[in-house]
Amino acid sequence: MESGPRGGSRPAEPGPCLSSQCGADQAASASVLSAAGAEPGSRTLAVAAVLPAGGCGERMGVPTPKQFCPVLERPLISYTLQALERACWIKDVVVVVTEENMQAMENIIQKYKHKSISLVEAGVTRHRSIFNGLRALADNRLNSKLSKPEVVIIHDAVRPFFDEDILLKVVTAAKEHGCSDYDLEFGTECLQLALKYCHIKAKLVEGSPDLWKVTYKRDLYAAESIIKERISQEICIVMDPKENEEHIGHLLEEILKTELNHVQVTSQALYNAGSDIQQINLEQCYNFVCVNVKTPDFRETQKLLSMLEESNFSLLYPIVVVSAHFLDFKLVSPSQKMESLMWIREFAKEMRKKNILLYGLLINHSQDEQKLQENLRQGAIIITALIKERNSALIGQLLVA
Amino acid sequence: MESGPRGGSRPAEPGPCLSSQCGADQAASASVLSAAGAEPGSRTLAVAAVLPAGGCGERMGVPTPKQFCPVLERPLISYTLQALERACWIKDVVVVVTEENMQAMENIIQKYKHKSISLVEAGVTRHRSIFNGLRALADNRLNSKLSKPEVVIIHDAVRPFFDEDILLKVVTAAKEHGCSDYDLEFGTECLQLALKYCHIKAKLVEGSPDLWKVTYKRDLYAAESIIKERISQEICIVMDPKENEEHIGHLLEEILKTELNHVQVTSQALYNAGSDIQQINLEQCYNFVCVNVKTPDFRETQKLLSMLEESNFSLLYPIVVVSAHFLDFKLVSPSQKMESLMWIREFAKEMRKKNILLYGLLINHSQDEQKLQENLRQGAIIITALIKERNSALIGQLLVA
Incomplete structure (x- = not known):
């Protein structure tokens, strides 16, 4: 699908004029500019991204600009930065923010350890802001650590859901179709003017429904649910094989696998406190039972928690740990x-x-095999709920199955 | 804002040609047809609604058609029907479903006690389905209980969030601008043809962001969050004033009011088991503490539960009841x-x-006033979480604050 500068449907809202729109929800998320002289070829292109994040989010109905709204207690823009970081071929990311949000943005970058980010002050309009971001990339004097890119991706700060493939398609399209009359050094007075006078060829890149933009409050709800679902796809059961915990652990594992047929359930053993953390594939997993x-109460749990604390894997997402304890209620009162x-x-x-x-x-x-199965199934339902909701108000509670 | 039949932006997807579109998210949800001879005036118009619900929801990524997807365990279309029922001036609602979903739709109507609904079989296209719905209204022979309306609202089954004011605006617009060349009896071969050949005047009615359509899986997440938020706006604290429970009950009430500054917290007394249910304003409230x-454990809770069971107010939404028990942990072990x-x-x-x-x-x-305050605050946080999440996996658990 190709469209000229004025082809296709009208953008529903102000946005970069070079962006290609293909419907409200399937719009390509990123517009691309390639500098004069950038040739498609096998060598690695120097790619940078500009994130205009100067908006005030007046449609959201909340006082915080939407890019700073918390999703699982982390600001939305941090998820977008994290997604860009996964594309390691993006060398620099320029975030354009208003002066009043500059410090807040610096704090976010520091807290969540985002790399290769530069901050630039927003202009009066979104186009001016993009211009400021592009100028920062073009003008080495402004910030010596930024290198002049050949392709620049302009990406909404409030579109955290996209994958690397889409970005690559956009960059490839920029290489093949992009912007031959366009010059980063001189041509960026206003993207609208560039579009109007330079006859820049625009290429429509097919997006995916995930590319949608967080605009309304309901989109924040949806974003939170999507993120919760994504980080609930794997559960790791931790047990000590030396202490004959394996049998009950594996029973629980089997039932969790049945209850959660889309979720990957693995089991791991922790041999010694302070043992090598690489024994557990923590990086993909945010859920532990x-x-x-x-063993004495909490010994396994404490070992795991020490490892998690050291690893700092909970920096980006809250990690759920369920400390499961087994007891025959007929022999010992659960209240004891x-x-x-x-x-x-x-x-x-x-x-x-x-x-x-x-x-x-x-x-x-229970010693009754059937009752034990039912109790384990009940336990699996509770574990599933705790993982899916990630409700911090219920931490430290002792639930019974 | 007015637009002719071809004015405005192109509809993003197939839909009734008479519907007015004003952007992806603010589209008027309902298109209206007024029959020839319907005059605007002070007398009450006969209004009916047609809900095309024959879609298969292929964009949702789930096998169930989106209108039947459960939201808080109730099918989405039931929320839309409930919203239409609130507008008591709508006399009849015709739901158009495929043959294979006819029985499921009948079950939904019966289970949730929807009134004045007729079912009609869907056509091959959405337009044909709407035609079938309109014909059922026009043709008294088909279904004698349907009366011929003067204005027909055509509303997406998957737009459950709208209010009566918007519908009234749409109906008013139909009276003022609508369809004078249009005749329900003869003119509905196809709405597209009617638009093309009859030069029907269309009126753009400004919608609200709430009118959005459930299309993707994320929209179901958002719908569930919105509904949960709406039914969490009021909490009723129930206590027995004769048993000196008032002091602690009112302390909890104050703290809940502080924690939940947007939520209305009221308190009520239940005098006798089996007393008049009207003592509690149950109809607006889905949350009880x-x-x-x-009093002996659970006496108040049991009284309330009996009332709720009798009332059947939990038909449409799950009701949360938190049975709160107070105990000085220094005097009696909580485990006892x-x-x-x-x-x-x-x-x-x-x-x-x-x-x-x-x-x-x-x-x-606690006898320590400050500690008691802290414990009550902790209790309020737990109550809030239980109400907001409405997690059925955690029912029957005994939480500690």
Whole structure:
């Protein structure tokens, strides 16, 4: 699908004139500019991105500009930056923000350890802001650490959901179709003027429904649900094989696999406290169930928590840890066991500060095989709910299955 | 804003040609047809609605057609029907469904007690389906209980969020601008043809962002969040004033008011089991906290639950009931209290069948005023989370604050 500068449907709202629109929800998220002289070829192109983030989000109905609205307690723009970082061929990212949000943006970059980001002050309009971002890339004097790119991706700060393939398509399109009359040094007075007078060829790049833009409050709800779903795709069951925990652990694993047929459930053993963290494939996993059967209460859980604390993997997403305890309610009253587990509440408060959500789960380890299966299934339902909701108000609670 | 039949932007997708579009998210949700001879005036117009619901929802990425997708366990189309029912001046609603979904639709109408609904079989295209719906209204022989309307609202089954004011505007616009060359009896061969050949005047009615259409899976997430938010706007605290529960009940009320500054918190007394249900303004409220202090455990909660069961108010939305129990943890071990409260789990399973979500909450009734305040605040946070999430996996759990 190709369209000339004026082809296709009219943009529904002010935006970069070089962006290609293909319907409200399938719009290509990024417009691209390639500098004069950038030739398509096998060598690696120097690619940069400009994120206009100077908007005030008046349609959102909340006082915070939408790019700074928290999603799972992290500002939306941080998710967009994280997605751009995954495309390691993007050398620099320029975020354009208003003066009043400059410090807040610096704090976000520092807190979430975003790399290769430069901040530039927004202009009066969105086009002026993009211009400021482009000038920062073109003008080496302004910021010596930025290198002049051959292709610039202009991406909405409030479109956190896209994948690298789409970006690559956009960059490829820029190389093949892009902007031969366009010069980063001199041509960026206004993108609208460039479009009007330079007859820049625009290429429509097919997007995916995920590219949608967070505009209304309901979009924040949807974004939060999508992110929760994405980080709930893998559960790791941690147990100590030396202590005969394997049997019950694997039973729980099987039931979780049945309950959550789209979720990958793996099990891991922690051999020693302080052992090599690489034993667990933590990087892909934000959900852990720690099986404590014969070992003293919380020993396995504490080992895991120490590892998680050291790793800092909870920086970007809250990690759920369910400390599962097994007890035959016929032999010992669950309330007695509860007494000994009550300190999980204080412990959970400490973990909360590190973005780790700790919950307790007491499962009736019935000698009746059928009852045990039912209790494990109930436990799996509770674990699933805790992982899906990631509700920080319920940390430290001791749930019963 | 007025536009002729071909004015404005092109519809993004197939739809009734008479619908007026004003952008992806602010599109007027309903198109209207007024029959020849319908005069604007002070007398009440006979208004009916046609809901084309024959789509298969291929963009949703789930096998169920989107209008039947569950939101808080109730099919989306039931919310749309409920919203139409609130406009009592709409006499008849015709839902157009495919043959294979006819029985499912009948079950929905019966289960959720929707009134004045007729079912008509869908055509091959959306336009044909609308035609079938209109013909059912025009042709008294087909269904004798339907009266011939003067204005027909055509409304997407997957737009559950609109208010009566918007509908009234649409109907008013139909009266003033509408369709004078148009005749329900003879003119509805195809709406597209009617538009093309009859030069029907179309009137653009300004919509609200709430009118958006559930199209993608993320829209279902958003719909669920919006509905959860709407039914969490009021909390009723129930207590027995004769048993000196008022003090602690009002303390909790004050803290809930502080924690939830947008939520209306009221308190009510239940005098006798089986007393007049009208004592509590149940109809607006889907959230209850039952304070049990000096009374035997669960007495207040049981009274309330009996009333709720009788009322059937949980038909449309799940009702949250938090049974709050106070105990000085220094005097009595919380685990002992837990023992006596454990049967809440079985009780909650029974209530679940009636769409009532019952949770237990044990609050440390410390003699230290400051500690009590902190515990109540913690209790309020837990109550808020339970109400907001409405998580059926956690029913019957006994949480501790």
